[in-house]
Structures are given as structure tokens and as C-alpha cells.
Amino acid sequence: MSKIIFITGASKGFGKLWAEALLQRGDKVVATARNVAALDDLVAKYGNNVLPIKLDVNNRNEVLSVVSTIEKxxxxxxxxxxxAGYGLFGTTEETSEEQARLQMETNxxxxxxxxxxxxxxxxxxKSGHIIQVSSFLGLTAIPMLGVYNASKFAVEGLIETIGLEVAHLxxxxxxIEPNGFATEWAGASATQTSAAIADYTPVREGFAKSGENPDTWGKPEATVAPILEVIDSATPPQRLLLGKIAYHAMQQVYTQRLKDIENWKEVSIAAHGH
Known part of the structure; x- marks a missing residue:
């Protein structure tokens, strides 16, 4: 049975890739973007099965209006x-107030x-599935993406809480927690902080070098089957890492976190006071 699927940020990257995969198998897709012209090819190919709508997710009234239209x-x-979302690259100190607020506003x-x-x-x-694109950087951090990391940490807490609140309904x-993929996320969709501080040059150079290995970046098309599997599952996971970099990184991070918790167990319990 076909499903009605609402995707934000569907003009490029994961959003467009997944929208087309869903349309190919016969689902109806509401595809939203700030630039709906980028969806013209989907409309030409899939006709009435795709409903393209202009949407800026930062505009709450526009969001409410769009959802009302979909329901009607x-x-x-x-x-x-x-x-919908984007990356903000630069050290945390270099990030302006405007850049930080806009990153949180969107993501x-x-x-x-x-x-x-x-x-x-x-x-x-009394049914539905909310799939939130987060990042493995919502679970751990790397330099040069401080406010982006923070936005995804916040999204993680938000969606986990909502999951607890709506499960009985x-x-x-x-x-969804991807590592880096060869989409526009680190290119056309990215924003750079403005003034570079010389003291951070080694951090900046180390970060740039880490992205030089092509194996670091996942293939976007390889995410299609996992996303379809999550959508079709009667018992979808609360979290799904996408990519081998994310998997191995989080395995190491959680092993170390558990080690720290156990090493400081007595101090933690004593802090309770009784």
C-alpha cells in the first residue's frame, strides 16, 4: 500500500534522492523546498504523485499553512x-551571533x-512515523563544526523526547545519523564562518586534511535501501547510523564513555548524597 510522505529540503541531496526513490515505487510525496523550481524534474516524471510546495522551515506560519494544505x-x-538543514564550518570562536542563530533556527x-x-x-x-535527519555529530563532536554539532545534539534530545510522548498514540x-556523504551538504549547502583567527590554523588544516581521503565520504545512493527499510519496518529503530565512519566512530565513543562512567562510578553515586 502506497504511503503519503512529506519531505522537507527535497530540492537536492538526500531529500531529492529519497523523494525520487519513494516516487519510483509508487508512494505519494509532498516535496518541499525554498526553490520549488528544483523539483520540476520530479513533477515532469511523476505527475500527480508528487506535490511540490515552497517552504522555508524557519517560517512557522508558513509551515502550519503547508501542513494544513497537505491535510486538505x-x-x-x-x-x-x-x-532541511545545512552545515556551518569554522571554529566556534569565529562564529558570529547571526551565523549561530541562523544555524539553530534552521537545523x-x-x-x-x-x-x-x-x-x-x-x-x-493514531499512526505516523517521524524520521529526523540528524548526524552522527549529534552524538559526538569534531572540531570546525561547533554550532552545527550543537544543533544536532539539540535535535537528538527533541526527537527522543517526542518519541516518548507519542508512542502510546x-x-x-x-x-537518522549519517557520517559525511558526497552531497551538497559540505559544498553548495554549506556556510563558512567569516574572520579566520590565526591561532586556529592547525585545527583548520587538520580538519581539511581529514576530508581528503575519498573513503571518508559515503555514496548517497547507498542510503536509499536503508531509508526504505526504515520506512517499511513495523518496528523501526529509534536511531540509525548511516555509513561505516559513523558506525566505527560511535562504537569507540560509547566504549570510552562507558569506561569513564564505570571509572567514576563511586564519585557519581556519592554525589547523590544518600
Missing amino acids: QLGRIDVLINN FFGSLWVTQAVLPVMRKQ GIKTTL
Whole structure:
């Protein structure tokens, strides 16, 4: 049975790739983007199965209006894929107030506004699946992406909490946590901090060098089958890492975290006071 799937940030990258894969198998896709002209090829190919809508997720009123339109025209929303977002590159000290606020506005608040707008529809249905594109950098951090890391840490807490709040209503949540992929995320969709501080040159150079190995970057098309599997699962995971870099990094991070927890166990318990 075909599903009605609402995808934000569908003009390029993961959003467009997944939208086309869903359309190819017969699902109906509401594809939103700030530039809807980028969706013309999908409309030409899939006709009425795709509903292209202009949407800036930073505009809460526009988000509410779009969800109302979807409900009126299609009657339901089976799956939300919160994909809109971008990367902000530079050290944390170099990040301006405007850049930091806009990063959080899009990556965190944009996801919040869309999820809040969709939840009433899913509550009425007593079903639905919220798939949030996060990052493995919502679980650990690397330099040069401080505010981006923070935005994804925030998204992780948001969606995990919502999952606990809506489980009894038949609504599921999944956090998708990719490592770097060869999409526009680190290119056209990225923003750089402005003034470079010389003291951070070694950090900047080390970061640039880490991305020189082509094996670091996953192949976007390889994510299609895993995403379809998550959408089709009766028991989807709360979290899904995408890519071998993310898997190995998180295995190491959690091993060390558990070690630290156990090493400091007595101090932690004593801090309770009784």
C-alpha cells in the first residue's frame, strides 16, 4: 500500500534522492523546498504523485499553512522526513551571533516547527512515523563544526523526547545519523564562518586534511535501501547510523564513555548524597 510522505529540503541531496526513490515505487510525496523550481524534474516524471510546495522551515506560519494544505489535499501524512538543514564550518570562536542563530533556527527550530505542525494530523490518525535527519555529530563532536554539532545534539534530545510522548498514540520516531556523504551538504549547502583567527590554523588544516581521503565520504545512493527499510519496518529503530565512519566512530565513543562512567562510578553515586 502506497504511503503519503512529506519531505522537507527535497530540492537536492538526500531529500531529492529519497523523494525520487519513494516516487519510483509508487508512494505519494509532498516535496518541499525554498526553490520549488528544483523539483520540476520530479513533477515532469511523476505527475500527480508528487506535490511540490515552497517552504522555508524557519517560517512557522508558513509551515502550519503547508501542513494544513497537505491535510486538505491528501487527507493524511504517513511519514514525515525532516531533512532541511545545512552545515556551518569554522571554529566556534569565529562564529558570529547571526551565523549561530541562523544555524539553530534552521537545523533545530525548523525541525521543531515542522514536527509540531504534523503531530496533530498523526494524532488524529493514531499512526505516523517521524524520521529526523540528524548526524552522527549529534552524538559526538569534531572540531570546525561547533554550532552545527550543537544543533544536532539539540535535535537528538527533541526527537527522543517526542518519541516518548507519542508512542502510546501509535506514532514512531527515528533519528537518522549519517557520517559525511558526497552531497551538497559540505559544498553548495554549506556556510563558512567569516574572520579566520590565526591561532586556529592547525585545527583548520587538520580538519581539511581529514576530508581528503575519498573513503571518508559515503555514496548517497547507498542510503536509499536503508531509508526504505526504515520506512517499511513495523518496528523501526529509534536511531540509525548511516555509513561505516559513523558506525566505527560511535562504537569507540560509547566504549570510552562507558569506561569513564564505570571509572567514576563511586564519585557519581556519592554525589547523590544518600
